[in-house]
Amino acid sequence: MDMEASGNIVELSGIHKRYILKHALTGIDLEIKKGRIVGLLGPNGSGKSTLLKILAGLIHPTSGTVRIDGRAPDANRKKQIAYLPEIDHLYGWMTVDETLRFIAGFYDDWQADKADELLATMNLDGRQKVRNLSKGLRARLKLIVALSRSVPLVLLDEPFSGIDPSSRAKIIRSIVSEFRTGEQTIILSTHSVSESEPMFDDVMFLQQGSVRLFDSADNLRSDYGCSLENIWEKVYA
Numbered sequence: 001m002d003m004e005a006s007g008n009i010v011e012l013s014g015i016h017k018r019y020i021l022k023h024a025l026t027g028i029d030l031e032i033k034k035g036r037i038v039g040l041l042g043p044n045g046s047g048k049s050t051l052l053k054i055l056a057g058l059i060h061p062t063s064g065t066v067r068i069d070g071r072a073p074d075a076n077r078k079k080q081i082a083y084l085p086e087i088d089h090l091y092g093w094m095t096v097d098e099t100l101r102f103i104a105g106f107y108d109d110w111q112a113d114k115a116d117e118l119l120a121t122m123n124l125d126g127r128q129k130v131r132n133l134s135k136g137l138r139a140r141l142k143l144i145v146a147l148s149r150s151v152p153l154v155l156l157d158e159p160f161s162g163i164d165p166s167s168r169a170k171i172i173r174s175i176v177s178e179f180r181t182g183e184q185t186i187i188l189s190t191h192s193v194s195e196s197e198p199m200f201d202d203v204m205f206l207q208q209g210s211v212r213l214f215d216s217a218d219n220l221r222s223d224y225g226c227s228l229e230n231i232w233e234k235v236y237a
């Protein structure tokens, strides 16, 4: 099928990932439509980070095929994808402003005005050294780095970890208002199900390396007659 015509940004077929001691993904078949915000949910060890790393091209599946925007992965993949890793990848000796300028140098698609806007939304002081930022402030900086690029696919691995609940809600509202109508697709893993629920168009529940449920958030809520958080409790009971 021609995926550009079908409107899919991601198509995965038969994805398995075996680490030495662990079969982390056990056959993922998935199509994600363009312009959606997709929640990737699941308990610890269910395969969320592994799936995001495969999409980002950081690791290869043991078997199966990945297509991004209709194409097999190639050298251009990094130009199409912004990836926020779970680990801290920033240099402590740089200031926030230096970090953003440094990263801007790597990407033709960097939007400096967007980065400035996000700095204000996230309440970050550009003059502060990264090593002096609290965990939550570093998490905000990582989010700015990922969201300031103009790319079709944004992958966020636990982006709200360490951010306090009221700031989290504010950040989520700003992501929703900025991205809802765009061509951009966001896939994000999180354990903050109730706070993130309003932002999700589609939701995937992973369990032991396979997709337990994948549908629009609205369909899931109406099928189960409850919130995503309550669905979580039923699925993983």
Ligand SMILES: Nc1ncnc2c1ncn2[C@@H]1O[C@H](COP(=O)(O)OP(=O)(O)OP(=O)(O)O)[C@@H](O)[C@H]1O
Residues within 6 Å of the ligand: 019, 020, 021, 022, 023, 024, 042, 043, 044, 045, 046, 047, 048, 049, 050, 051
């Ligand atoms: N590099 C690795 N080598 C060996 N096993 C790994 C490696 N990375 C992940 N695993 C294992 O693969 C499984 C899936 O891990 P993954 O990090 O993808 O889960 P997750 O859903 O992101 O978990 P969490 O919510 O705790 O971040 C786990 O059992 C994990 O221990």
